[in-house]
Amino acid sequence: MPSRDRNSRSAAKSIRLFCDASLDYNPLHLDDDYMKGNFGKTNFGGVIMHGMNNFGLISRMITDWAYPAGAIHRRLETRWLKPIRPGDTIQPTGIVKSKQATVISRWVLIDVVVRNQNNEKVATGEGHGRVPAEPAVRILNLEPVPGFGPGWAKGPLKGLFRLTFDRRMA
């Protein structure tokens, strides 16, 4: 999956922007003094980025890739491994790990890894894309031919039917 520059994000400016965009003004993202305290056994030492900011960046990487390919973004699951701090730059990457075709769709599973400027893994995840299968033709009408069987009687279709269809537009 190609990574683009627009997919890497520097955290300092992004954290403040994301507070306003999400209305999430949790002190984790704003108050360095608050963050000098302990969270159980964890001490972050300063503000950290919203997880959903990272999630949005990964989502955009997937949709940038999927939409031009005619696919849709169906699911994304992530785990946060390390906090992201002001001054960090992160970049997600995606690797297609499996593909499967069913009657209704083609499905793609994507392994996601987000790394910071020191090449440390800060998040992992799994994305799920779907390429809807388009029928080759569109059914316009289906009608029984009079005199050739019971037509729309209850149960399975019996007799002769006339099918009208056209080629489906791409």
Next chain:
Amino acid sequence: MPCTPADDWMRSPGTVNAGQSWSYNIPARPGDVIKLQARALDKFIKRERLFVVHDNVFFNQHGEVICSGRGWTIRPQ
């Protein structure tokens, strides 16, 4: 779309996002009215941390599920 009030326990300061999974079913479009149904499914202690399991479902004005998600947070005890 009304937001969860700032004094709601779900938004308690110091809550850390531990991970989540979101599924997207149908598109939300301009003009849609979105409703969020959110609830906590479980609270448990793991590695001396208080975890909460969240269940979130977004509906449009027709009652169709737009997207749904499961989330995990770590909370101040």
